[in-house]
Amino acid sequence: MDVSLQSEAMLRVNDLSVVFSTPEGRLRAVDRVSFHVPRGGTLCLVGESGCGKTVTSLAIMGLLPKPIAAVEAGEILFDGVDLLRLDEEERRRIRGDQMSMIFQEPTTALNPVMTVETQVAEVLRVHRDLNRREAREQVIELIRLVGIPDAEKRLAAYPHQLSVGMKQRVLIAMALACRPRLLVADEPTTALDVTVQAQILDLLHRLQTDLRMSLLLVTHDLGIVAEIESLVAVMYAGQIAELAPVGPLFEEPFHPYTRGLLDSIPGAQAAQGGRLKAIPGKVPDLHSLPGGCRFADRCSQAFDRCRIEEPPIYAMGDRLARCFLCESRGRRP
């Protein structure tokens, strides 16, 4: 699978900005973000809480909370069509059909008073206009596809009768009901135990290959990212800090933030005298961002210019990074 910057895009996001109206004023949660999800491939969107990764995925799905959040500028090209130019009805038709989403918390994402069959069938009845019997057959097939044993028996189950892992499988079944071309998975395994997480990641990988689906995986866990052949976009305080294929990114991170994230994981790097190499300080408040680089205050390699001027994105072959350290070897795209 070609996951380079040049690969053909299923989804292309260009200079996307999202603003929130808050009591303290307007806040730009996503700031001129650009990336693409390769056709049939995976883009991992990585970052810590508040970096804008979930807001970006909600903007792509057209699910931003209204009226407090709105896309300020940019394009979201899905197979070449700018989703932002479509009206609400057209977007609704695409959502759940050609692109769908799974969420972090499987327990709250399911309706507690509806059976598995009703919830999965609903997707098919809305988008495919199937009757009850036709839908039932497809639901059984989907439930088998996502690896739930005794599919026929599980149809009548209510969410509380299922384990968390099984609930996440039901949600994946719902998301896949219409064989979407793009699946957006927002922290799909964060609420799960490691052994179940491994099962679900394995399932997603198998389904992606079998159904030739493109995947946008939102996560905070670099361990998960390392296991997936993908393009990786690292976000920090609303911006893309670095974008690269997974191998080179872990081999030699260009942005000091990426380096710091990797060093923070025990086992990834040799321990420094029994301590971890932590990134000092904390993420800046989006209401009062520093003038220059957003990471400058926490960066061990920052120099004067970093605090005055915002670094542009530099392109280096297959990779992008927003850092002055890349100026000599990069070019402005």
Place this chain on the structure above:
Amino acid sequence: MRDASGTDKDVIPLVAAEEVSKIFPIGRRGWSRVHRYIRAVDRVSLEVFPAETVGLVGESGCGKTTLGRLFLRLLKPTAGRIRFVGEDITGLSQRRLRPFRRKMQVIFQDPFSSLNPRLTVRDALSEAILQHHSVRNRRELNARLAALLEMVGLSPRMLDRFPHEFSGGERQRIGIARAVAVEPSFLVADEPLSALDVSIQAQIVNLLIDLQRELGIAYLFISHDLNIVGFLSHRVAVMYLGRVVELARSQDLFREPVHPYTQALLASVPVPDPKRRKAKVLLSGEVALSTVPETGCRFHPRCHIAEEFCRHVTPDLRPSASPDHLVACHKAPTPAA
């Protein structure tokens, strides 16, 4: 991974659980009597030595939090004993426990919900200090408050702020400050990092290491994050459905896990290095209380090497790969004589 320390046989354990069990009643039907019980912790023996970190890992529902609470005597064991520096504290009343409470502290996963939102940091910390210390005047109290904040890496200027004004990492630092304010010798850290971002987790891990070096506190570190447990702990205990199934020095456990469950658990942990992607042996099924088998090894329904007698006989923890590498599995090798 850190060197083992304090595991000499002559040293008295700081805290010890001896064959401890905790049974909770569940499923009360109307007015009728309780008709089902679950064994959250089942005959567990575990010792923590002074200035040692023991990691406790396992998946949700394995009983690791319950075991932590039994150690602290926040719960009373159904059977077995809890000892603190040799003294049996199993049956002590709340009043007689008070002197021990000072020595045993706890920090939780979500520091926000464990801090009173109406108390400033000064109030919260003063309360702890005054409970356990004799400070003669306000000046001494203030000096002690400032020293505490500095110790956990916060500025004394933050003393008059309320919990909501802090970030998650700072709140966890306050939680730690409150716990160490009474100079405990034993600290139970129950998933103290799960609510924090990766870059902040590393800061808190470093803080815990520094505090242990300076103050000699022993930790029972409960977590589902095996990377961090392996890094921070001297010894690690793996729990499965209420039983400790493997107990060994951290480096031995991670290098050479013996119990099939430990092996599967470690194989499931994502490795943050694309060049070391591994073929996974996926464990099928999930842990659920409804799957606790009536007899035999609790892991046998999911175990790929289980044999007939594993279904009937419960294995006890016994020395395996080496004398201090304990495993509860019939198929584990015995130490070379």
